[in-house]
Amino acid sequence: MSDFDAAAAERFAADGFLKVEEAFPRETGERAQALLWKRLGLAPDRPEEWTRPVVWLEPSGEGALGEVTRGDRLTTALDLLIGPGGWAPRPFIGMTPVRFPHPEDSGDTGWHIDQNRPGPDGAWGVATGWSHTFLLLLLFSEVGPDDAPTRIRVGSHRDTARVLEPYGEEGVPFFESGPILDEATAHRPEALATGLPGDAFICHPLLVHAAQRHRGTRPRFMSQIPMFLTTPLSPGGSTPLDRSTWNGRV
Numbered sequence: 001m002s003d004f005d006a007a008a009a010e011r012f013a014a015d016g017f018l019k020v021e022e023a024f025p026r027e028t029g030e031r032a033q034a035l036l037w038k039r040l041g042l043a044p045d046r047p048e049e050w051t052r053p054v055v056w057l058e059p060s061g062e063g064a065l066g067e068v069t070r071g072d073r074l075t076t077a078l079d080l081l082i083g084p085g086g087w088a089p090r091p092f093i094g095m096t097p098v099r100f101p102h103p104e105d106s107g108d109t110g111w112h113i114d115q116n117r118p119g120p121d122g123a124w125g126v127a128t129g130w131s132h133t134f135l136l137l138l139l140f141s142e143v144g145p146d147d148a149p150t151r152i153r154v155g156s157h158r159d160t161a162r163v164l165e166p167y168g169e170e171g172v173p174f175f176e177s178g179p180i181l182d183e184a185t186a187h188r189p190e191a192l193a194t195g196l197p198g199d200a201f202i203c204h205p206l207l208v209h210a211a212q213r214h215r216g217t218r219p220r221f222m223s224q225i226p227m228f229l230t231t232p233l234s235p236g237g238s239t240p241l242d243r244s245t246w247n248g249r250v
């Protein structure tokens with residue numbers, strides 16, 4: 001049986017995310033990690049130089065970083081959940097917060113959804129239910145429960161849709177949206193984005209998630225990329241993503 005069948009689509013509709021194991025080959029994930037170490041100017045065997053809790057790296061399509069969003073398993077899963085032609089390919093990785101073992105919080109660990117629509121001036125800075133994007137998390141290292149896996153509030157996309165609806169398409173400024181969404185979703189169970197290099201998480205655009213402090217020993221390499229929807233999310237819309245948000249079924 002395929003991993004990407006009607007049951008997987010129903011799980012995504014209920015939970016707001018789907019883990020895709022080996023979304024790209026493990027070996028590609030390891031090559032991507034090696035490139036990211038170079039960009040950091042740090043090394044796996046010099047932990048004395050890992051002095052900050054997080055270093056954010058810029059998007060890039062260099063070498064293996066340009067291959068990771070092209071995997072067959074990932075595109076099959078995206079076609080199932082978002083719809084064929086419903087998403088635009090992006091052959092690169094997004095911002096990459098590399099998280100290191102550290103006693104201090106990095107200051108970027110609040111619950112939120114990502115900025116998902118341009119404002120009137122074209123700049124991105126709002127959170128709205130009428131999202132133009134959805135989120136992919138791409139793993140380039142082995143991430144266990146202590147290695148700062150992204151925290152996910154399971155099913156929180158439904159709460160977000162409800163609490164953001166009164167703000168309409170204009171949405172809420174990103175920094176005001178965090179406390180609203182944190183409060184609306186605090187009752188949800190938590191899942192962790194753990195896995196191996198090559199695994200990916202397809203996240204509903206309204207899924208509430210947060211980073212956390214690294215309590216382990218091996219730095220966490222994960223990239224987050226906003227993927228564009230060809231038709232923005234909309235209450236009453238008819239795309240698979242619209243239906244999974246407001247009707248509860250794909």
Ligand SMILES: O=C(O)CCC(=O)C(=O)O
Binds near residue numbers: 097148211212224
């Ligand atoms: O670093 C993380 O675990 C989460 C990053 C994040 O907040 C995001 O993907 O929007």
